[in-house]
Amino acid sequence: MTPRRLRTRLLTALIATACAAPALAQAPESAPIPAPVAVSSLAAPDYFSAGGHDTGLPADLWKSASPDTLRAVLPLLAAKPLSPAAQALARRVLATGAPGPGSAGQDPVLAGQRVSALIAQGGIKDAAEILSKTSGLDQRPALAQAAAEAALLTNDPDRACALGDALAVGRDEIYWVRLRAYCQLRKGDAGAAQLTFDLAQGVAKDPVYGRLMTVKLNGGGDPGAPALRNGLDVALSRDLGLDLSAGAPSPAVAAALNPQANAAPRWPMEGGPGPVRAAMAVLAQGDLAAAQTMRASLTDADTAAAGAFDLALLDGLIAAASGKGEGPALDRLVERGVAEGGKARAKAQSAAVILAGLGAPLSDTAFGQLAGFPAVEAKAPAARLFALDQGGARRTGEPRPSRR
Numbered sequence: 001m002t003p004r005r006l007r008t009r010l011l012t013a014l015i016a017t018a019c020a021a022p023a024l025a026q027a028p029e030s031a032p033i034p035a036p037v038a039v040s041s042l043a044a045p046d047y048f049s050a051g052g053h054d055t056g057l058p059a060d061l062w063k064s065a066s067p068d069t070l071r072a073v074l075p076l077l078a079a080k081p082l083s084p085a086a087q088a089l090a091r092r093v094l095a096t097g098a099p100g101p102g103s104a105g106q107d108p109v110l111a112g113q114r115v116s117a118l119i120a121q122g123g124i125k126d127a128a129e130i131l132s133k134t135s136g137l138d139q140r141p142a143l144a145q146a147a148a149e150a151a152l153l154t155n156d157p158d159r160a161c162a163l164g165d166a167l168a169v170g171r172d173e174i175y176w177v178r179l180r181a182y183c184q185l186r187k188g189d190a191g192a193a194q195l196t197f198d199l200a201q202g203v204a205k206d207p208v209y210g211r212l213m214t215v216k217l218n219g220g221g222d223p224g225a226p227a228l229r230n231g232l233d234v235a236l237s238r239d240l241g242l243d244l245s246a247g248a249p250s251p252a253v254a255a256a257l258n259p260q261a262n263a264a265p266r267w268p269m270e271g272g273p274g275p276v277r278a279a280m281a282v283l284a285q286g287d288l289a290a291a292q293t294m295r296a297s298l299t300d301a302d303t304a305a306a307g308a309f310d311l312a313l314l315d316g317l318i319a320a321a322s323g324k325g326e327g328p329a330l331d332r333l334v335e336r337g338v339a340e341g342g343k344a345r346a347k348a349q350s351a352a353v354i355l356a357g358l359g360a361p362l363s364d365t366a367f368g369q370l371a372g373f374p375a376v377e378a379k380a381p382a383a384r385l386f387a388l389d390q391g392g393a394r395r396t397g398e399p400r401p402s403r404r
Helices: 003-030 069-077 086-092 102-106 108-120 125-134 139-155 157-166 174-186 191-203 208-217 231-239 249-257 275-284 288-296 300-306 308-322 330-341 343-357 364-371 382-391
Strands: none
Touching: 003 249, 069 108, 069 249, 086 108, 102 108, 108 125, 108 139, 108 249, 125 139, 139 174, 139 231, 139 249, 157 174, 157 231, 157 288, 174 191, 174 208, 174 231, 191 208, 208 231, 208 308, 231 249, 275 288, 275 300, 275 308, 288 308, 300 308, 308 330, 308 343, 330 343, 343 364
């Protein structure tokens, strides 16, 4: 190749390289810059959002509730017996899945108290459903204990023992030490069970647990009366063949042993002749639609025979049951509270106050009459009266009542 041709080829290559250089230089600038990876921490689980069943209550049930009030009330619900009506209400509220108030929804201890209270009011199935939707029981001793109690009360000790074996936090708490001794004995490891039992009694001696476990460890003896304080007592008493009906059960145990008592309450109604009283009785059994139909079918003769008081009371009951407060039901009750005498007067006044508290509409005239009804002097603390006063709705222009 001649020098001239070599120079020509080199020049051509140089020109091509020069022309390509700008494109090569711009390539990094035109290439898309990868977006930074966004990292965000997951929100803590809201334990109150898990529900037992569709209760019909709203998803903002716990909104604006006081966490301190929950912490005070929930342990009481697990320890104190309630009337059948209060039990039914408590089961419905506690089984509702709704975000907890503030940070309370992330408190596993409070969540465990909620489930324990639900069990105590007879809602064991709802409690089991809530716990089935709750993850991390091995890291949440309070929730795990509620689950273990539910298992023991429903005669599923293997489930309770599995929860204790899986627990990674709080294993040294006295409840789990006692349960561990029971579970070790169930598995046939009497030596380990004896050591664990001695440890439990050394930390917190419990005479009742002691006499039951001693008989079970020894394989014989007199265990005494059955103990029905909690699920572990029930399991031991059942294993020893004791008559559970002879013991005095705690609310949770009583609800577990007598599930038939946990049905929705039925309300008795004063007897009396006539279709108005019949409509009241139907409404008392929970059939609002039938009561409304019966009310609409009343003739003039029916209403005249029943009297103004019974008719006003029926309208007030229907208004309260429907939750709508339609029509002048409250006005009629207030009217009867002024016009009637004796017991009927007191009944009408009491019914009017209750219906007014449910938010039924009230005319200005009836409002003035209602304000004049006599009432028993309040015994509530001043702070509670102030809180109720702040939370109550007042009419526009109505002065704030004074407290003395």
